[in-house]
Amino acid sequence: MEHQDLGFNSLLVHAGGVEDALMSAVTPIYQTSTFRFHNADHGAACFSGEDDGYIYTRLGNPTIADLERTLAILEKGFGGIATASGMGAVTTVYMGLLGAGTHMIGHEAVYGPSRVVMESLFKRFGVESDWFDTSNIELVARHIKPNTKLIYLETPANPTMVLADIRAISEIAHEKGIKVCVDNTFCSPYLQNPLELGADIVLHSMTKFINGHADIVGGIIVTKTEEDYKNLRSVMINMGPNMDPHQAWLARRGLKTLALRIERSQANAMKVAEFLENHPKVAWVKYPGLKSHPQFDLAQKQMQGPGAMISFEVKGGLEAGKKVMDNVKLALLAVSLGGIETLIQHPASMTHSKMTPESRLRAGITEGLIRLSVGIEEAEDIIADLEQALEKA
Numbered sequence: 368m369e370h371q372d373l374g375f376n377s378l379l380v381h382a383g384g385v386e387d388a389l390m391s392a393v394t395p396i397y398q399t400s401t402f403r404f405h406n407a408d409h410g411a412a413c414f415s416g417e418d419d420g421y422i423y424t425r426l427g428n429p430t431i432a433d434l435e436r437t438l439a440i441l442e443k444g445f446g447g448i449a450t451a452s453g454m455g456a457v458t459t460v461y462m463g464l465l466g467a468g469t470h471m472i473g474h475e476a477v478y479g480p481s482r483v484v485m486e487s488l489f490k491r492f493g494v495e496s497d498w499f500d501t502s503n504i505e506l507v508a509r510h511i512k513p514n515t516k517l518i519y520l521e522t523p524a525n526p527t528m529v530l531a532d533i534r535a536i537s538e539i540a541h542e543k544g545i546k547v548c549v550d551n552t553f554c555s556p557y558l559q560n561p562l563e564l565g566a567d568i569v570l571h572s573m574t575k576f577i578n579g580h581a582d583i584v585g586g587i588i589v590t591k592t593e594e595d596y597k598n599l600r601s602v603m604i605n606m607g608p609n610m611d612p613h614q615a616w617l618a619r620r621g622l623k624t625l626a627l628r629i630e631r632s633q634a635n636a637m638k639v640a641e642f643l644e645n646h647p648k649v650a651w652v653k654y655p656g657l658k659s660h661p662q663f664d665l666a667q668k669q670m671q672g673p674g675a676m677i678s679f680e681v682k683g684g685l686e687a688g689k690k691v692m693d694n695v696k697l698a699l700l701a702v703s704l705g706g707i708e709t710l711i712q713h714p715a716s717m718t719h720s721k722m723t724p725e726s727r728l729r730a731g732i733t734e735g736l737i738r739l740s741v742g743i744e745e746a747e748d749i750i751a752d753l754e755q756a757l758e759k760a
């Protein structure tokens with residue numbers, strides 16, 4: 368069947384694939400760095416593009432291509448570009464769209480390194496950037512300059528759970544010929560499709576929900592147009608943050624159960640968020656599934672579900688929060704997110720520690736903010752674990 372006729376779970380299982388002479392049911396791992404040519408003319412034709420045969424794994428590989436095609440279908444884009452890590456995807460987009468004398472706008476609370484790499488490394492090469500609260504559309508419009516080339520959103524944002532209105536911002540951007548890129552890591556294509564909402568490029572850390580099993584690092588970019596695809600693929604293959612075939616195979620395997628895993632972890636997250644919101648020792652909770660989330664209506668409109676990420680603060684701030692993190696027994700005290708196991712971490716001293724304290728505070732990343740990635744365990748066990756840890760706070 369054509370993929371247009373298939374529902375999401377069917378695509379997770381059947382999209383992509385390779386035509387393999389031995390008819391293997393699962394895409395094999397083509398663990399090879401290079402591919403043989405039939406003869407010299409064939410090699411030349413592969414290089415000139417007359418023949419679409421594989422050449423060399425940095426340029427393309429059947430196992431990686433299977434994953435790239437699948438993500439392009441799920442995100443409803445033209446093509447996918449897999450990278451060695453989520454940061455490989457972020458920096459490929461920056462390299463492809465920006466240069467000396469250009470300017471970008473980003474949400475103030477993105478994954479720490481996505482901002483830090485721009486404000487340190489890319490700044491050295493003459494790229495300007497402004498980071499502020501993109502949930503405020505007027506602020507976005509006001510910060511656009513004649514040399515603005517990119518608006519970079521992360522929604523929900525890591526770790527503040529602030530949302531950006533992808534459709535409204537894309538409209539403003541496109542009037543000025545500016546590209547919009549959305550980091551969709553917190554949602555996965557199951558919960559949000561930025562390209563359908565108007566964005567030009569979507570990217571993910573595949574390390575998270577897409578792979579889902581906390582056993583690989585990886586990234587993916589999907590573009591809406593062929594032009595952006597060609598540009599970013601050329602950056603990727605020349606810079607070299609390519610994925611490895613084995614890594615791609617694991618990600619494609621993990622992806623098959625994406626919807627099942629998210630349904631389960633999201634149902635757990637809703638229960639955990641309600642538990643935290645009603646707990647006397649908890650100062651505040653941010654979860655897009657709670658009516659108390661300031662952008663609950665936008666979440667309902669833009670996302671197909673609130674996801675499995677929660678941020679909260681214990682009364683008593685960091686000292687009290689540390690007691691919770693040091694006393695959990697089921698949840699793992701670890702960074703990363705989107706896996707089957709519940710993880711807890713402290714952004715100000717961990718994932719976002721390289722931001723300046725001023726930028727962190729302005730972005731709403733308080734010293735006491737704790738981030739929870741809710742897994743697929745029994746909700747009762749996750750709640751009991753947090754309850755006993757909160758008792759010690």
Ligand code: LCS
Pocket residue numbers: 452453454455457478481521525550552553571572573574584585586702703704718
């Ligand atoms: N984008 C988002 C939203 C992320 O959360 C991360 C990693 C990245 C991009 C980068 O992806 P990576 O290169 O690690 O595959 N986020 C992490 C986090 O919150 N804890 O540890 C890693």
